[in-house]
Amino acid sequence: MFSYSILLIAALCGAATSDPSTSTDLLWPLPNGNTVGSDMYSLDSKTFMFVPAGKGGSSDVLKEALERYMKLIFLPSPVPALASSITAPMDKLTVTVDSSDETLALNTDNSYMLDTSMSMLSAKTVYGALKGLETFSQLVSTNSMGQFQVPSFKANDVPSFLYRGFMIDTSRHFLEMKTIMDHLDAMAYSKFNVLHWHIVDDQSFPYTSIAFPAMSVKGAYDQNHIYSQDDIAQVIKYAKYRGIRVVVEFDTPGHTQSWGKGIPNLLTPCYANDKPTGTYGPINPTLDSTWTFLHTFFTEIARVFPDSYIHLGGDEVSFLCWESNPDIQKWMKMMNYTNYAQLEQYYETKLLELVKTIGKQYVVWQEIFDNKLEVLPDTVIHVWKGGDNWPKEVYNITKAGLKTLLSSCWYLNYISYGEDWPKYYQCDPLAFNGTAEQQALVVGGEACIWAEYVDSTNFLPRTWPRAGAIAERLWSKTDFSDLHSATTRLHNHRCRLIVRGIPAQPPSGPSFCPHEWEE
């Protein structure tokens, strides 16, 4: 009923039974600067220990990570057990962390050095150590004697990009807390380090504001579809303990229909035939009350979300409603504005200034750059528009000396039939004609899954392991055209995600995992 390449099946069966002792087939994303030796060490779950050391050795983040990884390394192996001969037992891994600083920021060092023969993992920061622990845990498999084993392996691993993000959208559909937490685990297993939380939008406002409780009371789908302050604190802490920053987005002045329900006069009333239609457009930038509200609101947000960056959105602002409104027309005349792009510019300039005064940096969607608004020098411009134009956009942004972040080729919500991860894998954020200085301004990229058709019923299988392709692209200096190795490794990674409790779907045609997903 269905033509399927026998070759690929063979490749996958090969993948599922390849000998992990002589290869890096178990690793995703592939560590940079790695070498595999021929020795194999046994791990005894009763006696094996992590030994924290260095100034950061007493970090709580590290301590909890060691507890987690002690469990993860002794889970059933994601690949079938194979014969292999043990060279020696390995009774500990010393984890040395140079710094006790637990700050998590754009430039936090994520590198580590791992040498299993020396029983040694070292990192400058606790977050680098977390990455090394993940790599170590991925190397563990079981042999035909039922022993846990790890090969002799060295890596001096530094990620390709500082910003390896994933965007969730909790407005079009709500995501249950458990789904977000599971997703953060899967992100950590794939070395993502930023959760971009597109928390509200036109459709619903699940953020429960302290200063403006009416926003979620009136703007959420209902009171079962909200994130309390406690929920949000939990997400931020859970993410931090996995080395993941939480960059929240409050997108304005468009995409704000749900805001208007709780804040009177915030949105622009639209007119037709000199009468209000009862519908509303973008935030009304011309009223003092708007700015009083925005100041209080973003001051709260800056406190609730500790990351130094806020995502301010700024995309897809329609001028039609502004144009229809007689009060806005009058104000425009007073300001000597002749087109509504000037009004948008007025809004954004004032908002960016406001956010700067409350001490935050910002990420904004590419329209802010396209519309030539003035931004702070450390602003990150988020490129999202699809098609073939993004390299030109990235060129222009970096030419202007600004940092940038790519999502154009990484919209996971656009599903299609078949094996689609290679197209994500082969998208290179540095594939534009810029100087080394320009390339250095590309801080990374972000997988986005807009939630029109996604909620807690299908979020995890639809996301994983497809997002893994992007995770490796942002971490590893692997050959983009080596899909053979990537197919094998991604298959094993998805089997590992299943063992660890993530229902990751089949990425590449007929296959099986030693341990399948059971509800």
Added chain:
Amino acid sequence: MFSYSILLIAALCGAATSDPSTSTDLLWPLPNGNTVGSDMYSLDSKTFMFVPAGKGGSSDVLKEALERYMKLIFLPSPVPALASSITAPMDKLTVTVDSSDETLALNTDNSYMLDTSMSMLSAKTVYGALKGLETFSQLVSTNSMGQFQVPSFKANDVPSFLYRGFMIDTSRHFLEMKTIMDHLDAMAYSKFNVLHWHIVDDQSFPYTSIAFPAMSVKGAYDQNHIYSQDDIAQVIKYAKYRGIRVVVEFDTPGHTQSWGKGIPNLLTPCYANDKPTGTYGPINPTLDSTWTFLHTFFTEIARVFPDSYIHLGGDEVSFLCWESNPDIQKWMKMMNYTNYAQLEQYYETKLLELVKTIGKQYVVWQEIFDNKLEVLPDTVIHVWKGGDNWPKEVYNITKAGLKTLLSSCWYLNYISYGEDWPKYYQCDPLAFNGTAEQQALVVGGEACIWAEYVDSTNFLPRTWPRAGAIAERLWSKTDFSDLHSATTRLHNHRCRLIVRGIPAQPPSGPSFCPHEWEE
């Protein structure tokens, strides 16, 4: 970041809050011949009773169904509670079943009459009663007082088609037993009545044969990826108790790579340059050993799967390997065969004769008809080829006086971005230019989800509620173009599936359910 029709959002919010007391918004598939009154009856979970009656009233199938529905009707409502005034309490539903015959076959009567005002459900068969219980359970919601309620409602409901099938493929990827059972529940909630189990194929052979245990020992992915005889008996019983036939498919002579691993000499050795290549083609029809095997094997299958029909496959037979084999060439000469279609015809004629002698009827893929093989008069030809040619195919099959079954427009494995269920909903198996006699030969249709990219991680959310569109098309005489009503009802049906434990994904853009899926 994403243009979304505000209209649809409004429609969906409407859907989620529409008053069930004045509409049939809660029903999927929509019962034929229904009328809704203005009365509303309360149900008390402590005292409400089903009262079985009639010759079939003591059926075990009915008894278990009443126990299940007693739980299902008192689950949280899939729509938000709304004010409504109770006319009277309803303390029982009398369920009268005319016949005690529990035979489940193609022509088993599935009709029922329901009249909630008279506290009465009646059906000719227990399987009709099951359909009526499902309808009754869908009518139950809760009001703002927290009371369960059901409107005055009458239906004289007869399905449009006898065969409302769903095909699962457990060869490309394995499906866990729990997934199959959950899926059978979801099928029953949508009034599907046939599980077509494409149990084996090239990629793996999870069926554990009694006579030929080597087939799964060598042909399954591994021994965690098999269905024991006990598993199969469980599936058949679970299905029967939900009014669902199990039609198993053993597809030959192609799609049999995994068969060859356990049965020596069954498959045709392929040759190149006068030497065997080590690869194999379709079953070798020229050997006596093949026919000895097939007789024993299908005799077992006929006993293990009690349904009167077996699906014999017969699709996509490539002649290349047969053509390359010198023994086959010699045999062809001996038989005076001049082309390999004659060899295929020889195989199929002999197989159909064999299956007839062991007392089974058969479903076959359309190639058997296209290749002009002789079949029994009650054979069902399964139309699967895509594109615009299926109405011509259905015309030709029914013109030849044969029964047919449509799947061409219902391949759920072909996913695409966005709201895709309307295209399944709008495909009409009777949209061909045939006489009334020809139309009567269209026994129904079947949703297919080939499993190249589907396993227990994503099967349920990817299938539901999309398959529901096909379920309603095969049951209801609803207007194909009324997507507005269908959108509302399908939304409510998916919220009901969630409450009942099926992670059904969002079908139509931004929305929410009162009770979301929690792992």
